[in-house]
Amino acid sequence: xxxxxxxxxxxxxxxxxxxxxxxxxxxxxxxxxxxxxxxxxxxxxxxxxxxxxxxxxxxxxxxxxxxxxxxxxxxxxxxxxxxxxxxxxxxxxxxxxxxxxxxxxxxxxxxxxxxxxxxxxxxxxxxxxxxxxxxxxxxxxxxxxxxxxxxxxxxxxxxxxxxxxxxxxxxxxxxxxxxxxxxxxxxxxxxxxxxxxxxxxxxxxxxxxxxxxxxxxxxxxxxxxxxxxxxxxxxxxxxxxxxxxxxxxxxxxxxxxxxxxxxxxxxxxxxxxxxxxxxxxxxxxxxxxxxxxxxxxxxxxxxxxxxxxxxxxxxxxxxxxxxxxxxxxxxxxxxxxxxxxxxxxxxxxxxxxxxxxxxxxxxxxxxxxxxxxxxxxxxxxxxxxxxxxxxxxxxxxxxxxxxxxxxxxxxxxxxxxx
Numbered sequence: 013x014x015x016x017x018x019x020x021x022x023x024x025x026x027x028x029x030x031x032x033x034x035x036x037x038x039x040x041x042x043x044x045x046x047x048x049x050x051x052x053x054x055x056x057x058x059x060x061x062x063x064x065x066x067x068x069x070x071x072x073x074x075x076x077x078x079x080x081x082x083x084x085x086x087x088x089x090x091x092x093x094x095x096x097x098x099x100x101x102x103x104x105x106x107x108x109x110x111x112x113x114x115x116x117x118x119x120x121x122x123x124x125x126x127x128x129x130x131x132x133x134x135x136x137x138x139x140x141x142x143x144x145x146x147x148x149x150x151x152x153x154x155x156x157x158x159x160x161x162x163x164x165x166x167x168x169x170x171x172x173x174x175x176x177x178x179x180x181x182x183x184x185x186x187x188x189x190x191x192x193x194x195x196x197x198x199x200x201x202x203x204x205x206x207x208x209x210x211x212x213x214x215x216x217x218x219x220x221x222x223x224x225x226x227x228x229x230x231x232x233x234x235x236x237x238x239x240x241x242x243x244x245x246x247x248x249x250x251x252x253x254x255x256x257x258x259x260x261x262x263x264x265x266x267x268x269x270x271x272x273x274x275x276x277x278x279x280x281x282x283x284x285x286x287x288x289x290x291x292x293x294x295x296x297x298x299x300x301x302x303x304x305x306x307x308x309x310x311x312x313x314x315x316x317x318x319x320x321x322x323x324x325x326x327x328x329x330x331x332x333x334x335x336x337x338x339x340x341x342x343x344x345x346x347x348x349x350x351x352x353x354x355x356x357x358x359x360x361x362x363x364x365x366x367x368x369x370x371x372x373x374x375x376x377x378x379x380x381x382x383x384x385x386x387x388x389x390x391x392x393x394x395x396x397x398x399x400x401x402x403x404x405x406x407x408x409x410x411x412x413x414x415x416x417x418x419x420x421x422x423x424x425x426x427x428x429x430x
Contacts, residue, residue: 231250
């Protein structure tokens, strides 16, 4: 009977040990699946944060630029005072006016550079500052006849990273009845204040998307594309020496494909731009193409009969409004752009997920070891109790035998005496 009980106990202990081993294997497997799901979730959240960061940057800068969005009528009349008053009032009411260092206007006619006087709200002649020399070269090249030298697309704001500056090309629309070709009137360049950008604007924007309750969850760095090891902004803990381990390394602004479907332009001509979809003879939004219009892939010079004067006026008005709806785009030169680099504070998303996984596994295995140790202690305590009980029974039996023997002798002697 005692042997059967011991065998049953050993079988029970063995079964419990096997169950603990199976649980440990399952825990390891399930932790891997949970880690994969967590990694996917963290990457998706990071991509969303990066996308929202880029969108907010583009929106905030465009909000700053919207005060200098000149309409077609002001450009045709070269009414720069109107643009100066509009921009000065906008900067006065803008919460990010500290981001603007200076505002320049370059006129293609006469090759003259003007600078905005905010207090008097007008443009005044300015000497060529050092920061504008590169931009002036690009402006003059775009005013030339070489289509390959055009660095700025019409109807869009461009972030020129080296200056840094926000640049917008000003095109004058032709008079009704003339050939549908817009002439370059000049450029507006908003020079960005680098100190305000690095110390206030970018830290607030990065903290809005990459920080948590206990600081930055992701370390952020922003650097020129041609010198990423020297970021002009970086959060605490960002190490530019480990760019290879960055979880995200993308352009700060999303590049937009060129073409009439995106920019609304059919192409460029010498000294001007041909506005596909807005000029006479080109079908407007939602209109049908006339016979003889330029089909996809055909030269833009093939146009149908010009529509009436009213439809032309509507198209030019639409083109003027269209200019304010285009997204902020990076410079055409990929080396003249900003790069956004984001890395998890643990080193990378992979490292962060691995740390969590091994921590959870350590806790689980410690719990299983404690269960195994508790079970072993219970078995040892049970065996010890059984051994003590057996010794106690043997001791009682021995004492009883030792006491019973003299009592029997005494009892026999008493009977004999009786």
